[in-house]
Amino acid sequence: xxxxxxxxxxxxxxxxxxxxxxxxxxxxxxxxxxxxxxxxxxxxxxxxxxxxxxxxxxxxxxxxxxxxxxxxxxxxxxxxxxxxxxxxxxxxxxxxxxxxxxxxxxxxxxxxxxxxxxxxxxxxxxxxxxxxxxxxxxxxxxxxxxxxxxxxxxxxxxxxxxxxxxxxxxxxxxxxxxxxxxxxxxxxxxxxxxxxxxxxxxxxxxxxxxxxxxxxxxxxxxxxxxxxxxxxxxxxxxxxxxxxxxxxxxxxxxxxxxxxxxxxxxxxxxxxxxxxxxxxxxxxxxxxxxxxxxxxxxxxxxxxxxxxxxxxxxxxxxxxxxxxxxxxxxxxxxxxxxxxxxxxxxxxxxxxxxxxxxxxxxxxxxxx
Amino acid sequence: xxxxxxxxxxxxxxxxxxxxxxxxxxxxxxxxxxxxxxxxxxxxxxxxxxxxxxxxxxxxxxxxxxxxxxxxxxxxxxxxxxxxxxxxxxxxxxxxxxxxxxxxxxxxxxxxxxxxxxxxxxxxxxxxxxxxxxxxxxxxxxxxxxxxxxxxxxxxxxxxxxxxxxxxxxxxxxxxxxxxxxxxxxxxxxxxxxxxxxxxxxxxxxxxxxxxxxxxxxxxxxxxxxxxxxxxxxxxxxxxxxxxxxxxxxxxxxxxxxxxxxxxxxxxxxxxxxxxxxxxxxxxxxxxxxxxx
Numbered sequence: 001x002x003x004x005x006x007x008x009x010x011x012x013x014x015x016x017x018x019x020x021x022x023x024x025x026x027x028x029x030x031x032x033x034x035x036x037x038x039x040x041x042x043x044x045x046x047x048x049x050x051x052x053x054x055x056x057x058x059x060x061x062x063x064x065x066x067x068x069x070x071x072x073x074x075x076x077x078x079x080x081x082x083x084x085x086x087x088x089x090x091x092x093x094x095x096x097x098x099x100x101x102x103x104x105x106x107x108x109x110x111x112x113x114x115x116x117x118x119x120x121x122x123x124x125x126x127x128x129x130x131x132x133x134x135x136x137x138x139x140x141x142x143x144x145x146x147x148x149x150x151x152x153x154x155x156x157x158x159x160x161x162x163x164x165x166x167x168x169x170x171x172x173x174x175x176x177x178x179x180x181x182x183x184x185x186x187x188x189x190x191x192x193x194x195x196x197x198x199x200x201x202x203x204x205x206x207x208x209x210x211x212x213x214x215x216x217x218x219x220x221x222x223x224x225x226x227x228x229x230x231x232x233x234x235x236x237x238x239x240x241x242x243x244x245x246x247x248x249x250x251x252x253x254x255x256x257x258x259x260x261x262x263x264x265x266x267x268x269x270x271x272x273x274x275x276x277x278x279x280x281x282x283x284x285x286x287x288x289x290x291x292x293x294x295x296x297x298x299x300x301x302x303x304x305x306x307x308x309x310x311x312x313x314x315x316x317x318x319x320x321x322x323x324x325x326x327x328x329x330x331x332x333x334x335x336x337x338x339x340x341x342x343x344x345x346x347x348x349x350x351x352x353x354x355x356x357x358x359x360x361x362x363x364x365x366x367x368x
Numbered sequence: 369x370x371x372x373x374x375x376x377x378x379x380x381x382x383x384x385x386x387x388x389x390x391x392x393x394x395x396x397x398x399x400x401x402x403x404x405x406x407x408x409x410x411x412x413x414x415x416x417x418x419x420x421x422x423x424x425x426x427x428x429x430x431x432x433x434x435x436x437x438x439x440x441x442x443x444x445x446x447x448x449x450x451x452x453x454x455x456x457x458x459x460x461x462x463x464x465x466x467x468x469x470x471x472x473x474x475x476x477x478x479x480x481x482x483x484x485x486x487x488x489x490x491x492x493x494x495x496x497x498x499x500x501x502x503x504x505x506x507x508x509x510x511x512x513x514x515x516x517x518x519x520x521x522x523x524x525x526x527x528x529x530x531x532x533x534x535x536x537x538x539x540x541x542x543x544x545x546x547x548x549x550x551x552x553x554x555x556x557x558x559x560x561x562x563x564x565x566x567x568x569x570x571x572x573x574x575x576x577x578x579x580x581x582x583x584x585x586x587x588x589x590x591x592x593x594x595x596x597x598x599x600x601x602x603x604x605x606x607x608x609x610x611x612x613x614x615x616x617x618x619x620x621x622x623x624x625x626x627x628x629x630x631x632x633x634x635x636x637x638x639x640x641x642x643x644x645x646x647x648x649x650x651x652x653x654x655x656x657x658x659x660x661x
Contacts, residue, residue: 029557029558030557030635030638030639030642031639031642031643032557032638032642033555033557033558036555037555037558040552043552044552047550057457074386077384077386077388078386078388080388080390081387081388085645085646086642086645086646087642088582088585088586088638088641088642088645089555089556089557089589089638090586090589090590091552091553091554091555091556091589091593092552092555094550095550095551095552095553097390097391097548098548098549098550099548099550100388100390101390101391101392101548102547102548102550104382104384104390104475105471108384108385108475108476108477109457109471109472109475109476109477109478110457110477111454111457111478112454112477112478112479112480114454114455114480117480210442211442211445211491214446214488214491215491215492215496217488218488218489218491218492219492221489221492221535221539279539292538295538295539296538296539296540296541299481299485299539299540300481302485303481303484303485303488304481306488307484
């Protein structure tokens with residue numbers, strides 16, 4: 001590559017004012033112009049390949065073309081390196097800079113395949129992330145439980161608290177003044193008949209709950225306090241709601257009614273809060289790292305937690321939309337709700353164990 | 369990682385395994401805002417079209433329609449951005465139109481984790497504050513204050529750091545850069561037509577070429593290229609008179625031959641400076657001979 005550069009130029013400094021419009025003989029070209037003429041074909045070829053790879057992904061290139069991409073990429077990088085030293089042609093430099101930047105992205109930052117990704121996430125990524133997040137999970141569940149206990153205690157002390165905690169559109173007609181019979185009818189009532197209505201209802205709930213979960217998670221970055229507060233508030237609503245039924249002697253029925261979907265749904269909210277707590281803890285207690293590094297590292301597990309929360313919310317929405325109305329027996333409701341809860345737990349505790357050892361060993365080897 | 373600023377653009381440098389440093393220019397706040405607005409307009413436009421189509425055709429029962437719309441309204445928020453950036457390797461539709469893309473700040477592959485993380489934060493940085501701004505009428509004084517602080521905090525972050533990262537970018541370790549676009553313009557030393565009526569010989573002495581440096585040469589190159597449409601063609605007479613005066617060129621340049629003179633000067637100057645470069649003398653600009661430089 002550098003022979004053209006190393007070649008000594010014997011001509012004296014001065015212009016060669018022959019008409020530049022006519023193709024000048026090779027010897028009359030500037031060295032940098034000759035450099036360009038010799039290599040332009042390779043660059044154009046690389047340009048073509050890069051454009052195709054950008055449009056349709058590197059998978060659209062054939063075996064030979066991929067090899068060609070690698071070769072022409074190295075040639076272009078080489079040219080760029082040389083051109084920076086020998087050429088003052090701005091057009092050439094700009095072209096090579098951008099071409100090499102684009103080719104670099106195609107060669108070193110290609111797209112991840114989406115297929116294997118999902119499988120890996122479900123079988124290994126999420127369960128391991130959960131097992132690594134004991135403290136944040138404790139914070140998440142603690143927020144919910146404390147909220148529920150506080151809500152219950154406050155409500156039994158003064159039913160007026162109910163109106164403070166529970167937003168009117170959620171409570172609907174279910175207020176402390178409602179009769180026992182009416183409250184019972186909301187638990188066992190079957191006012192949703194058509195399956196289509198159920199689907200609509202469950203998609204609404206899913207969309208609503210997921211948004212809350214995402215909010216709880218992403219607010220965690222503000223030192224985890226908003227996540228904790230929101231989850232605590234959810235707990236307050238739950239406690240007051242439960243208390244309202246409990247004082248009317250419907251405690252067991254409402255527990256079963258809440259269990260069937262609530263085990264999954266409330267756990268999902270707590271897990272989203274745990275994800276937020278991981279972010280908040282990274283900002284609060286970054287340890288030896290800078291806050292930004294800590295945040296980036298913690299975000300890996302935090303994001304997996306929130307994906308898990310979203311999955312659980314999808315499941316919860318289906319259960320809530322269909323099963324809650326279709327299954328009326330409280331025992332069945334309890335069995336289904338806690339049974340599904342046990343399945344979640346089994347998945348999260350047992351999946352991806354064998355890879356974990358290897359991962360830990362690898363990490364132990366590389367980490368300082 | 370080298371950090372340079374060139375042409376008022378912020379650059380982020382990488383060193384690939386080939387050992388040749390390359391750089392990307394950080395996308396401007398305006399471009400990112402534009403891409404976001406386009407994305408929002410496109411997604412919500414899609415919902416409106418969908419509703420309109422379903423209402424006019426009446427193909428679906430009302431409950432199914434409601435379910436579908438609820439699902440779509442959910443999907444066009446965070447999931448749309450995640451999917452689009454996964455499928456198009458860091459470019460949503462809006463980003464494609466504006467010509468920017470997301471890359472890994474370390475210069476490696478953009479991982480799905482990063483895409484998910486940066487877009488989840490969008491909920492806190494964009495959707496929730498915007499919703500709150502729209503409902504600001506119904507809020508108490510504290511609520512308004514909270515909204516204001518929130519919006520300000522979210523806006524200040526990308527303005528306050530050099531790489532214009534928003535919170536989501538920091539969490540994910542990504543940056544948004546201009547998608548490089550390349551056009552190979554012709555080499556001026558080859559393609560310049562002789563515009564004088566008679567081919568004229570201009571001779572330059574080494575003393576003539578010792579005045580200017582790289583910056584002046586490349587400025588001249590810019591001027592000599594065909595002007596961008598809509599811009600006024602430069603006044604070659606004025607430019608050549610200035611150059612003649614500065615370099616002390618003695619031979620006469622007849623009116624009408626200024627362009628040919630400039631072409632010849634560009635060529636000679638470039639050859640001179642490139643030769644000097646080969647011997648390690650890099651003249652960045654005309655102040656190269658000033659004391660202390």
